[in-house]
Amino acid sequence: MDRPLDDLTREEAEDYALPGDAGLIEGGVEGAAAERSAFEWRHAPQLDKHVRVNLRLQEREVAEKFMADPKHMxxxxxxxxxxxxxxxxxxxxxxxxxxxxxxxxxxxxxxxxxxxxxxxxxxxxxxxxxxxxxxxxxxxxxxxxxxxxxxxxxxxxxxxxxxxxxxxxxxxxxxxxxxxxxxxxxxxxxxxxxxxxxxxxxxxxxxxxxxxxxxxxxxxxxxxxxxxxxxxxxxxxxxxxxxxxxxxxxxxxxxxxxxxxxxxxxxxxxHHPRDGLDRYTNTRVFRTWVGHWLSLGMQYHIVHHLYPGIPNHATKYAYYEMKPILEQRGVDCSPL
Amino acid sequence: MGALVIRKLLYWMPFLFGIGFIAPLTAQTMAYWQIDAPLGLSRIGFGLLFGGLWGLYANIRGRWI
Incomplete structure (x- = not known):
């Protein structure tokens, strides 16, 4: 594989030390934004590092199955x-x-x-x-x-x-x-x-x-x-x-x-209400009456932000397979 | 120099849009519905007046409405 699978925050990138796009993430996001904000930012629950690493490995295993294949694109x-x-x-x-x-x-x-x-x-x-x-x-x-x-x-x-x-x-x-x-x-x-x-x-x-x-x-x-x-x-x-x-x-x-x-x-x-700054809170899972196609698959946008290499048509399937892991990371998956 | 000209053109784009697009669109819409321009103006004359003033308003106020 010639690309990192996912987007990482700086703290998490240190856990994994992945090269590539993850290295482009600039620092100061949490500190600077939180200082300027008039409201409290939402964050995913802090988990023990061992649990975090374990969940991430499971997440990546799922993600790998759905990554874009040029032939199918x-x-x-x-x-x-x-x-x-x-x-x-x-x-x-x-x-x-x-x-x-x-x-x-x-x-x-x-x-x-x-x-x-x-x-x-x-x-x-x-x-x-x-x-x-x-x-x-x-x-x-x-x-x-x-x-x-x-x-x-x-x-x-x-x-x-x-x-x-x-x-x-x-x-x-x-x-x-x-x-x-x-x-x-x-x-x-x-x-x-x-x-x-x-x-x-x-x-x-x-x-x-x-x-x-x-x-x-x-x-x-x-x-x-x-x-x-x-x-x-x-x-x-x-x-x-x-x-x-x-x-x-x-x-x-x-x-x-x-x-x-x-x-x-x-x-x-x-992204509404745009009050989350880390990878598990900066998007939301939502249900809409217009459905999957008319909402352009955006109900599962969290999968895209976690793994941009998963194409839009596959985020729905990746989401349902990843859902138990996401719930453990504190993502509100109740809408879908 | 080229960049400056482009920036100036983009700055005045609402006004240019008024005379470049809204004016002929107004005239052609009036012709389609067979509406005559008021005050003895031609349709395109009215379109230029209407589009130009609206574009100028957008340029000054920073919004179309």
């Missing part, structure tokens, strides 16, 4: 590229009135909302690890899957890694601004955060990238600005050429609906 590549190609084709087809615009609007909204999932797998290099023949496809999927959201892959990957390393930290977690008191406010916030003067969504990401300041962050910042300008230029050109409805219903509106859906289900719902 091809479906993500096929669906992403197919949907992207279809979306592009819809522009001339609707402009020439060969097909009506409303089914295209529904399709564009669908891929805007769901396209983040393959991109997310690519961010974690689950579609193809570097140095393998699948890596090219991994990067390609990442690049095209969120174009409809005007969300460049370089920025998405960097921000998502920071979210993992600093999950729920009010300052360091780029997604912390999605926090809201309840579901209705969370939907409203997804929209408020996108307002020109708001400190949320992509505006917050840009500020995070400026703060990080590494060459990768500068590239991501440049990509973001160029993609934003290019996309606006494309929208304006379409609109002024007499195809404002096409621009609106194939790109602009699906993007906004998709972003709100993603922000709610992938950020707010699994």
């Amino acid at each position: 091809r479906i993500y590549t096929v669906l992403t590229l197919g949907c992207f190609g279809l979306w592009l084709a819809m522009f001339p087809l609707t402009m020439m009135q060969i097909i009506p615009i409303w089914p295209c609007f529904l399709f564009a909204t669908f891929i805007a909302a769901v396209g983040y999932i393959p991109s997310h797998e690519a961010m974690h290099r689950n579609i193809g690890r570097p140095g393998t023949k699948y890596h090219f496809w991994n990067e390609l999927v990442g690049q095209v899957a969120t174009l409809i959201l005007i969300f460049p892959f370089s920025m998405a990957r960097l921000m998502h890694m920071h979210h993992h390393y600093h999950c729920n930290d009010p300052v360091m977690d780029p997604d912390y601004t999605d926090g809201a008191s309840g579901p209705i406010m969370a939907w409203v916030k997804t929209w408020l955060n996108r307002q020109p003067g708001a400190d949320g969504s992509i505006h917050h990401y840009k500020r995070c990238l400026e703060r990080i300041g590494t060459p990768e962050a500068q590239v991501a910042l440049r990509d973001t600005m160029l993609l934003q300008l290019g996309s606006m230029g494309f929208l304006f050109a379409l609109a002024w050429s007499g195809y404002a409805f096409v621009a609106c219903f194939l790109f602009w509106l699906p993007r906004h609906l998709g972003l709100s859906y993603i922000r709610y289900w992938l950020s707010w719902a699994p």
